[in-house]
Amino acid sequence: MPEGHTIHRLAADHRERFEGRPVRASSPQGKFSDSAALVTGQPMTTAEAHGKHLFLGFAETGWIHIHLGLFGKVTLGTAPPPPPTDTVRLRLANDTAYMDLRGPTTCALTTDEEKQAIHARLGPDPLRPDTADGNDPDTAWRRVSRSRTTIAALLLDQKVVAGVGNVYRAEVLFRHGIDPYTPGKDLTYDQWTAIWADLVDLMHEGVRLNRIDTVRPEHTPDAMGRPPRVDDHGGEVYVYRRARQACHVCGGEIRTADLAARNLFWCPGCQPPRARR
DNA sequence: GCGTGATGTTGAA
């Protein structure tokens, strides 16, 4: 589930349900019990996302810092909550809503200084509006344009861009016809700013729909005269997890490879080596 | 029931 769009959506969902209202916190699984006791009774002051990090604000105890990792999941629902299962790390509840957090990489009380340090080591986030603070494509370009690392690896590096995950990486490179193995320094500035602008659009759409859709209208099943895709992870995509299937655009075979322990997907026909535009 | 893999990150070697 979790790329940046999921986390920003969760921040908005938490503001809507919990902001300004006293919350009851508990940790049925136990690992967050002491902290939950401290948080109980306080109102949530705000909820904020940077990349894949979620911060829930509480005036007295500081922030609850949450990172879902690969497996983490949040369930939101209306009160009353069901009996908690023993994998729930954190449950928040008020009179109208509850949230259950399972399997996170991180769930910890965090000071303002610690939170600042996290912001400082994250790159610009296409979903954050504060361009005045260097949250812009040029900040990322400084790293990308100097790096011999492949653009596929750079896009997953949270110091370069915060919030992009394996799906957005594969899809945005496809949409721009860029070979994933292109070194960052071989990209043109125009290619990079186009990728960034596209990430801003795609990820905002991801927040809105709560899923990843990347296929342009002219390539949808309807427009291409092909049967609708039956998909197990939500959105309509060009290449992600479509290894050995036919490309929606050129009909060629989608390829997959290991890159830095993650699955990479691309279409060699649409993303030829050293593609430049 | 068991084995596998997954939209992620860290820290040791």
Next chain:
DNA sequence: TCAACCTCACGCC
């Protein structure tokens, strides 16, 4: 480069 961490859904028996 690799293991470790955390959970759950799926395919196959």
